[in-house]
Amino acid sequence: MEDRKRVALITGASQGLGACMARRLAELGFRVIVNYAHSTGRAENVAAGIRESGGDATAMRCDVSDESAVIALFAELEERFGGVDVLVNNARIDPLSRRPEETDGMWWDHVLSVGLRGAYLCCNEFTRYAEHHRNGRIVNVSSCRAHRPNELESIAYATSKLAVHCLTRSYAAALAKYAITVNTLAPGMIATENMIKRIGLDGYEEECRHIALGRAGSCDEIADGLVWAVQNGFMTGETININGGQTYAP
Incomplete structure (x- = not known):
């Protein structure tokens, strides 16, 4: 198993930033697991595109908020591919x-079940096999919204992202003895295929007024931070902020 291809699991990778990160890790030579919960067609297309470009990718369904499903996913990856070396939540x-x-309560539970509970469950399963996969990496994706006031409708989302920083610091301390690093990637607004559809042109222009560089970042610009976190073995418990100055702009 020493010469096995290293495996990278990217959760929520059927589109947008997740799909971009999957492609970038495939370019680094990882066998990429394109995780998805509902969008089978999109996930299969991402995996197929990676394979057509000479990479190694498999689309695998798992609702990360479902504890039994997460346990089963990691067990399957251990059996089929020798485990997970890089986990991107x-x-x-x-x-x-x-x-x-x-309702407000239903929405709160829905958002945190994926963005926080899902990351926690995946980190726990990664940790279960940590002793056998030294020099691994966990990268938790947060947001610049974790550290700024938010619109009322975004409070649940921002809270889940802020809590991710606690996961990072805690797992970084626990897994350091295995030379496993755990870091947070905190993007600002990202120009994905659905961004304008979601917030409209007016919403985009308004958001850009709060970004020092005056624009959204590209998925590849954010994925640059992931690549660095994966390649750097001496950084752990830290946050990589890539937001165009959104956290300090007026």
Whole structure:
């Protein structure tokens, strides 16, 4: 097993930033697991695109908020591929996707079940096998919204992202003895295929007024931070902020 191909699991990788990060890690030579919960077609397309470009990718369904499903996923990856070497906790609930029938409590539980509970469950399963996969990496995807006031409809999302920083610091301390690093990647607004559809042109222009560089970042610009976190073995418990100055701009 010493010469096995290293495995990278990216949760929520059927589109947007997750798909971009999957492609970038495949370019680094990882066998990439394109995780998804619902969008089978999109996830299969991402994996197929990676394979067509010469990479190694498999789409695998798992609702990361489901504890038994997460346990089963990591067990399957251990059996089929020798385990997970890089875990990227990217899965989230879009803060603008609340359904009309969801009460405040239902929405809170829905958002945190994926963005926080899911990351926690995946980190725990990664830790279960940590002794056998030394020099591994965990990268938790947060947001610049974790450290700024938010609109009322985004409080649940921002809270889940802030809590991710606690996960990072805690697992960084616990896994250091295995030379496993754990870091947070905190993007600002990202130009994904659905961004304008979600917030509209007016919303985009308003958001850009709060970004020092006056624009959204590209998925590749954010993925640069992931690549660095994966390649750097002497950084742990830290946050990589890539937000165009959004955290300090007026």
